[in-house]
Structures are given as structure tokens and as C-alpha cells.
Amino acid sequence: MGDYDSVFLAYDVRGTVPDQLDPGMCREIGGAFAEFARREEGDVDTVIVARDMRPSGLELAAAFVDGVTGAGVDVLDIGLASTDLLYFAAGRLDAPGAMFTASHNPAQYNGIKFCLSGARPVGQETGLEWIRDRARHGTEHVVTPGRRTEAELLPEYVAHVHGFVDLATLKPLKVVADTANGMGGLVVPAVFADLPFDLEVMYPELDGTFPNHPADPIQPENLQDLRARVVEVGADLGLAFDGDADRVFLVDEKGEGLSGSTTTAIVAAAVLQRNPGARIIHNLICSKAVAEVIREAGGEPVRSRVGHSFIKQVMAETGAAFGGEHSAHYYFRDNWRADSGMIASLVVLERLSVAGIPLSELRRPYERYAASGEINTVVGDQQAVMEKVAEAYSSGAQDRLDGLTVDMGDWWFNLRPSNTEPLLRLNLEASTDEEVDLRVAEVRSLLTGG
The missing domain is CATH 3.40.120.10 (Alpha-D-Glucose-1,6-Bisphosphate, subunit A, domain 3)
Incomplete structure (x- = not known):
């Protein structure tokens, strides 16, 4: 037991x-x-x-x-x-x-x-x-x-997903989807069946032993096969789904992956075209570019704690049309505020079809800063270490919506305690990769007592 x-x-x-x-x-x-x-x-x-x-x-x-x-x-x-x-x-x-x-x-x-x-x-x-x-x-x-x-219910689900885009605008783009032997192998072919795309599915067999690679696309090593295949066949877009196919990561035609923040910004801009002035939720570890894009598109950005239950709660409270997380969960008001990697995929494909430019160009205006990714550090006393960091950066704007967020103007970071392990999770963003490396080393020296 x-x-x-x-x-x-x-x-x-x-x-x-x-x-x-x-x-x-x-x-x-x-x-x-x-x-x-x-x-x-x-x-x-x-x-x-x-x-x-x-x-x-x-x-x-x-x-x-x-x-x-x-x-x-x-x-x-x-x-x-x-x-x-x-x-x-x-x-x-x-x-x-x-x-x-x-x-x-x-x-x-x-x-x-x-x-x-x-x-x-x-x-x-x-x-x-x-x-x-x-x-x-x-x-x-x-x-x-x-x-x-x-x-x-699969046919009804397919019709529902199709309802989030204008099917008449879709172009015959080449798409490679790596479903990693997960449930994407069931839903992806069904959703794409009557659409004009040229779809290739990698590892479509439903096999919960994951014989090819783990169904965890947030880890870069699990995107290697997809990135190589996209370039090899000259695809316009690569889609990497996790095991239960609720998350999706995107790869452009050059084999380069998009962060969850970039995809959130692209989808947010599309949603705002259909819902002018709408509120859009983004979790607090998303890039600052996400809120900037939302404002530029006439929307109202709303920050949320990390986690689907918090995103959905804030969406319900604010009536937001869309919500995105850096971890590649994308939530839609007209999907009962639930997340769907399939809906997000079709929205991006619609944007590509209408724009008529490669994803490597479409993504460029949405990527404005350099990011550290999530860095985990083992600490003895999570709260005590966080207070030490807060004191060290007392000159910056701070909030405690979820852990500690500090905005130093030209760079910022969030530090969140793990719920299950003695870890602090650091996400940091700055203007350049060099600045990111410098500031990460600075913050981590406080975490480790170095």
C-alpha cells in the first residue's frame, strides 16, 4: 500500500x-x-x-x-x-x-x-x-x-479545436510533430486530418514505455530528433508534445526552439486581434517581452503565480481571453479556461499562414531579452535565504506574488521555493547573454553563501 x-x-x-x-x-x-x-x-x-x-x-x-x-x-x-x-x-x-x-x-x-x-x-x-x-x-x-x-468524443473535440482559427486562411505548410509515443499520437493526426498542412508525425505509436525518448520537451535533449528532422525535410514548423499532449514546444524552420514566453506572446497577439482590449494572463516568470507585446497589441497584461490552478483562477476572476506560462501551458477562455497545446499550435499555424514569412522571422519581434532558464539550487533554509537575497537587492522593486521577484530596471529575477524539495528556483532575464551570466553568478553566490 x-x-x-x-x-x-x-x-x-x-x-x-x-x-x-x-x-x-x-x-x-x-x-x-x-x-x-x-x-x-x-x-x-x-x-x-x-x-x-x-x-x-x-x-x-x-x-x-x-x-x-x-x-x-x-x-x-x-x-x-x-x-x-x-x-x-x-x-x-x-x-x-x-x-x-x-x-x-x-x-x-x-x-x-x-x-x-x-x-x-x-x-x-x-x-x-x-x-x-x-x-x-x-x-x-x-x-x-x-x-x-x-x-x-474525439470528433467533437477536433471540431472544437478547429473553431479557434479561420480555416480558410490556412496554407499548405509542412509540419513535423514529435508526439514522443504519447497521446499526441492520437489527437494530432485527428486534428490535422482535414486541414491543408503536410503533416509528418514522429514516434506516433502510443507506447507508455517511451522507447524513443522521454516525453518531456522542456528538456533540450528531447528536442534533438525533432530539430534535426525539421531541417532535414525543410519543414515550416516543428511541434513537440509531452506525454499527455497538453503542452507543446515549437521549433522554427531552422531547427531552433521557441521558449514558452515567445509562444505566449505570439498567441496573445493573435487572441487580441479577435478580442480587442482583452485581458491576457502571463505567469510571473514569463519574459518581460510578453507584457510589452500585450500592451502594444492593445491588451491588458495580468501577472499570475506559476501553476495551472492559479492561472485558471485569475482568468475566471478577470475574464481574461488567454493565459500563457513559460512552461508551455496555454489557456483559452473559450476552452473553459483550460490549457491546450493543440489549440495553441493551430493559432501559431494560422499566424504563419497569414504572415507569409518563416517562423524564424515571425518570432523576432517577440524576443527582446536574454534569459537564464530555470536554475535549481539546493539550500538549507529556503525562507532565510530568500530574505537574505531580498535584503541584498533592497534597492530594486520587489513583490512576493510567488516567491520573491526583484526588478533592477535593466534586469530582473524571480526566486521561488520548491514545494517538494529543499530547492530555490531562479529565473533571471537581462538584455544580453553576458549580462545574464554575470547576474546569475551574482545571485547564486548569495544562495550558496559563496
């Missing part, structure tokens, strides 16, 4: 199978989630369940379904799906949902992402703790269990 505390994280359930997460736990978690959904929403009669291609998903999802039906709630099983397909189902059908996936983690992991009806997020402070505690103490089965039925 695994440890509930070790697998209930800030935004989802995740752990290695079976030592941290096993079918017995998933059965109790299913019952607890059914109770939680009824507690939050009243008369809930159905929970939607989906899974990715990991081998352990079949048994874990089946146990979860037993727990939900044992609590007297029906299950609509949509089978293999990307996470954004599950969010679509929860929005379109206005029902709570559970997605079995461990996203970009290695094959031995699995997990569960939850949402309430309308794809509303469930995080640590909005239900995960309650579900954890209820599951740990055991749930009671009712006399009349719920029923399990199946449904195929």
Missing part, C-alpha cells in the same frame, strides 16, 4: 506504480472524488474518466471507476485521451472528470489530474487535500452502485 501524502501534490496525484500508487488506493480515491464532486456541486450523477497510454493506466483507471460507481455515481469512460480532450469533455458535458496520466514523467509513474464540471481545476487548496483525507480513511459503498458507459 502506497503513501497518500507522497502522491497528493500541489496540482494532481502522481507517483511510481505500484510502490507509491496502486489499484487499491485508486479505488478509494475514486470513491472520495465522487463524494467530493457531490459535496461541491450537489447532484452529480456522472464522472468522466480518461487515461493516457501508460501500461499501468488500465488497471488503475478500472479501480478508480470501481470506486466512483461504488459511491453511487455513474462513469462515462472516454478511454484513451489527451488531457485537453478530457478537459473538453468536462466542459462540453458539464461534468467532473479524472485523467490518468503522469504527463512528462518516466514510464514507471502514473497519476490523476482532476477537474470539476466546466473543467474547473482541483488543486491542493481547492479539493485535493479533502480527497486525500477521505480516501485515506476509506469510503463507503452504496447499496445501488453507478453504471459505467463508454463514449467517443
